[in-house]
Amino acid sequence: MNNDRIVGNSVPRKEGRDKVTGRSRYVDDMVLPNMLFGATVRSQIPRSRIKKISFGPGIDWNEFVVVSAKDIPGKNCISLIGDDQPCLADTFVNHPEEPILLLAHPDRHVLPRAVESVSIEYDPLPAIFTIEESERRAEIVWGEDNIFKTYLIEKGELDGVWEKADHIVEGEYATGAQEQLYIENNGMIAAFDAAHGITVWGSLQCPYYIHKALMALCNLPAEKVRVVQMETGGAFGGKEEYPSMIAAHAALLAIKSGKPVKIIYDRMEDMAATTKRHPSRTRHRTAVSRDGKILGGEIDFTIDGGAYATLSSVVLSRGAIHAGGPYYWPNVRIRAKAVATNAPPHGAFRGFGAPQSLFAMERHMDRIAQTVGLSPVEIRRRNFLQPGQTTTTEQVVREPIDLGRLLDRALEVSDYHAKRQHFANENQRGTTKKGMGIAAFLHGAGFTGSGERYLSSVVGVEGCADGSIRVLVSSTEFGQGTNTVLSQIAAEALGLPYENVSMAQPDTLQVPNSGPTVASRTVMVVGKLVQSAALGIKQTLISANLLRENYTPEEFRSACQQYVSEHGQFRSWSRYEAPADIFWDDQKYRGEAYAAFAWAVYIAEVTVDLTTYGVSVNDFVALQEVGRVLHPLLARGQIIGGVAQGIGFSLYEKVVWQNGRMQNGQMTNYIMPTSADLPPIRVFFEELGNVYGAYGAKGIGELPMDGPAPAIVNAVVDALGIPFDSVPLLPEDIMDQLASSSQLSGASAGGGDR
């Protein structure tokens, strides 16, 4: 029973009208008077000492503004968690595409030739490009041991478990880099004057990350740095940390030239130089009983962080905590490690480590099922976490989640059993083979562990002079629906029409730091703060005797107007306070890792064509429990979009590397799914609610990225009967593996246990 009028309804997207009419203003649509255009000179080799920089002939270099590391007023770093990544390489480069020099000119057309005319003489050093090379430590390319970060999660006692086991199942799994491929490339405009300091406008997720980075770089106080988010054309994590680099570059050029400077990357530069999803390797060794119960296991999770630490420690943390999947592990040891290589730094991408470790877990469950002789359905059912049990970090499952029921419903809507039986017959003949694959998983919403406590986010709600309401947050809209859902929450809390609420443009001069727009935290965590700040407005008006309970929107409007005319600016603030029953131990990596988990079961149906070795997904069921769904249309859009990216991650999107450089940085040769490639993606929600989220919401944005890769690869394995343990899984990989497995089975005909 609920009486909410606005949350739960698919109200119109706040900025939707501007988007469908072309009126929305993205950073490249903005022009300032006397604006220059900036470009970046980058390293062409992975690791070296810089010997000499020279400016080639045939160009009037006096027309250009040139910035090098020497021009940096403050510290030469992009301040994030650590300060190890330079803004401009000075004496050493540590990866291809590392920024070395910046150029600016009034005419953007002359920049590409100028960039090419700068020649850099290198003194090359040996470089490393894989997790294994980094582990071998023949070259130390970062710190003392090439290791950015390690975590150890231990629960129970593994001694004795191996002896008790009926089966010990081992597997190694790998995932590749993935490009976020937002359709709007990265871009920034910066302007500087001594009185106001530096202002940047750009395509970005996290205004206050950039604010912090520019303060350190420009040696300016907080009030002399202003960051404004323009409409942002997709992000997916790809505009979490790298925009600080571009803002820094535009700022340096603006300070030196005294003019506004615009830097817009073209697609090749964006793909080659900015962050991608961390490549990963996961090893499982699992002790299992005869009846398919997990007794304990070791999980070794390793990610390639690239050349600088950036966000790798946090990606690693989320990947490690999700590595055990939605299963009960009485005993487990998870060792996680982020290592350095000489590739451009890998970074945030929807899912943030979880798609990597969950791919391994869910492939491994099918391997366990096969070893024990149970079905993929039954092995999962026997090991699902139950309320009252604890996760790998010993977090007690308090909510009444019934994963068995989610699984049953997903099996039913996908027609799993009938189809699988049918395919078993059909696959006996012909050159197309069909299969069904399952992935069960969870995704923690909000920052990990004590993260939200450290962020200590602040939200404001303003009663305006005209009696309307304005929400003040640094949480950004980049397609996912921030503007719409936070407006819904404020309107619901105040009992006002949705149309009476507007969103302030994220601008660090205007809005408080409500934290970064990442980690599926906006609706759940920031939304809850919006709700309480909105209630503060109402309480103030009631206490001032301007409003009674059970007011009409008109009464509210006039009360608000009157309050503003009597007292001036009318704002209510709310700051995050960690719930008293949430405990996390950062040293032992134990406790309540997340205030809430979303839970899901995804099922893929695939066809493998043995003539082309191409895989097509014929049907995809995405069933999840995400707390209360506040906006059904947007929520469904998030799930479908995430599944589509997951299908790309599974079957299409391969970054081809050579000496740390991306070789296929174009949309013509890095292939993402088109409308003709995708199956019907059928979305189902279960809604249990969540006491920690606004109106019962949990996080939703990242969840759908976790399930598709294991569900699809499990389906391919089901179709062909041979294992595949890495993504992306391309036709050539299938061809190679089929060829080698038919050689093997030819050699040991009759001896196999398959």
Place this chain on the structure above:
Amino acid sequence: MSDSREGHSRAEISFVVNGEPKTVWAYPMERLLDVLRHQLQLTGAKEGCGEGECGSCAVLMDGALVNSCLVPVLQARGSNIVTIEGLAAGETLHALQEAFLECGGAQCGICTPGMILAAVHLLDRKPEPTIDEIREGLSGNLCRCTGYSQIIEAVAEAARRRTHA
């Protein structure tokens, strides 16, 4: 990217944009996209890839759907161009714009102008397309947010309303 102006001088080039005659002074090999965005301030067409792969710069030129990043402006001489800015009649949205809003067809919005124009082009040729025809008709326009389902639903809905209006 090479300088499209080298070896050329500017020329006067006239065409019709969104029903209005326009004359620009441009290098013949300049991209139509740049002329629309920088000279005519029609910034609805977006550059996503610069090589005709993503469709976010798509406009209609004499009724054909073209990627304006691949069209030298000289080629547009004398043509009739429609951009996203020319679709609504004042504050009254085009049926496809309405349907994109209602069905969740626009998320981040960057592909939306090109996508809507591709849909206009599709419905001009096929007023009652099947779902597969919509999938095929929009396959030259990339969207990273939606997974396309809600775009396809929007196009189907706009077609339904038009034929049943």
